[in-house]
Amino acid sequence: MAELDPLSLLTPRRKITGMSAILLPFLENGQVDWSGFDAHVTRTLVAGLVPAVNMDTGYGHLIDAETRAEVLRRTRSIASGKQYVAGVFVNDTPGNHFNADAYTTGMNQIQTHDGTPILFQSYGLVEQSDQQIVNSYLELSKHCDSFLAFELGHMFAPFGKIYSLEVYEQLLGISNCAGAKHSSLSRLQEWERLVLKNRVRPDFMVLTGNDLAIDMVMYGSDYLLGLSTFAPDAFAKRDALWAAGDPAFYELNDLLQYLGAFAFRPNVPAYKHSAAMFMHLRGWIQTNLTHAQSPARPDSDLEVLESILQDLERLL
Numbered sequence: 001m002a003e004l005d006p007l008s009l010l011t012p013r014r015k016i017t018g019m020s021a022i023l024l025p026f027l028e029n030g031q032v033d034w035s036g037f038d039a040h041v042t043r044t045l046v047a048g049l050v051p052a053v054n055m056d057t058g059y060g061h062l063i064d065a066e067t068r069a070e071v072l073r074r075t076r077s078i079a080s081g082k083q084y085v086a087g088v089f090v091n092d093t094p095g096n097h098f099n100a101d102a103y104t105t106g107m108n109q110i111q112t113h114d115g116t117p118i119l120f121q122s123y124g125l126v127e128q129s130d131q132q133i134v135n136s137y138l139e140l141s142k143h144c145d146s147f148l149a150f151e152l153g154h155m156f157a158p159f160g161k162i163y164s165l166e167v168y169e170q171l172l173g174i175s176n177c178a179g180a181k182h183s184s185l186s187r188l189q190e191w192e193r194l195v196l197k198n199r200v201r202p203d204f205m206v207l208t209g210n211d212l213a214i215d216m217v218m219y220g221s222d223y224l225l226g227l228s229t230f231a232p233d234a235f236a237k238r239d240a241l242w243a244a245g246d247p248a249f250y251e252l253n254d255l256l257q258y259l260g261a262f263a264f265r266p267n268v269p270a271y272k273h274s275a276a277m278f279m280h281l282r283g284w285i286q287t288n289l290t291h292a293q294s295p296a297r298p299d300s301d302l303e304v305l306e307s308i309l310q311d312l313e314r315l316l
Contacts, residue, residue, distance in 0.1 A: 009219040014243065017205060019052050021055040022051050022052060027287060033286050038078060056087075059272070062291050069109070086116070087117075088110065092124050116147065119150055120152070121150060130163075146177075168196060179205025182221075194206055211226060212257075212261060214257055217239070227271075234256060259305075276289060278305050
């Protein structure tokens with residue numbers, strides 16, 4: 001690729017598409033806090049963001065089939081015809097063959113509930129050759145009207161892989177692949193994808209998953225973030241400020257980025273506990289507990305999160 005100039009990608013006053021991964025909250029008894037979940041899906045839709053359920057933020061890789069199905073049933077009812085996204089997760093191990101049937105089953109379940117599938121990677125998918133990976137997406141694309149792809153760095157999941165630009169360009173050639181979430185935490189790799197999509201297929205959505213660089217929306221990325229579940233109202237306001245050309249965008253973005261840097265520090269998967277803490281502080285959920293198999297943050301984080309929340313309330 002020719003020398004990259006990020007400044008040439010800046011897109012002022014652009015309407016941003018925001019997708020927000022919904023946290024699945026839990027009660028003291030270890031059961032799902034369904035009232036808290038329902039309220040948060042509603043809150044996200046009211047803010048104007050697209051809810052994304054059964055993602056990593058919703059413990060999509062840890063919950064059982066019954067819980068996953070209940071999430072879809074509730075989200076479909078709440079969305080009432082509005083768009084939402086749901087993760088297709090295939091649980092396999094290193095060395096397994098690509099399980100097209102499992103992906104298709106998950107896609108069909110989501111479409112039956114009026115959602116748009118986003119395809120998590122799996123060992124069977126990413127351990128193939130580049131051409132086999134592309135062929136796998138082409139085969140899966142036959143089973144839905146629209147879907148999203150997903151690149152996931154190892155800091156998020158051991159079965160993740162960041163594709164070559166050659167593979168990425170072929171994904172852009174799949175007409176019903178509407179976009180791809182990019183979670184490398186690398187600005188450079190995301191900028192490269194933006195250059196490519198601008199040249200090859202401008203309507204394709206590069207959905208930033210970089211919770212450490214949420215200003216990638218300034219360069220043309222849309223987003224599907226776990227961080228936005230902390231404050232869908234604040235993200236919606238930030239996005240509107242950018243579309244209006246209002247310089248207040250920068251102060252609000254900076255505060256949200258501070259929250260992201262704190263919440264997504266190593267051990268990165270523990271950000272879900274940070275989210276539960278923050279949402280509990282906001283009075284949105286009954287506890288700050290997480291899935292039993294998810295890593296936790298120390299209680300000392302609460303003081304920092306309370307300070308950030310006070311600053312955020314001043315800006316909302």
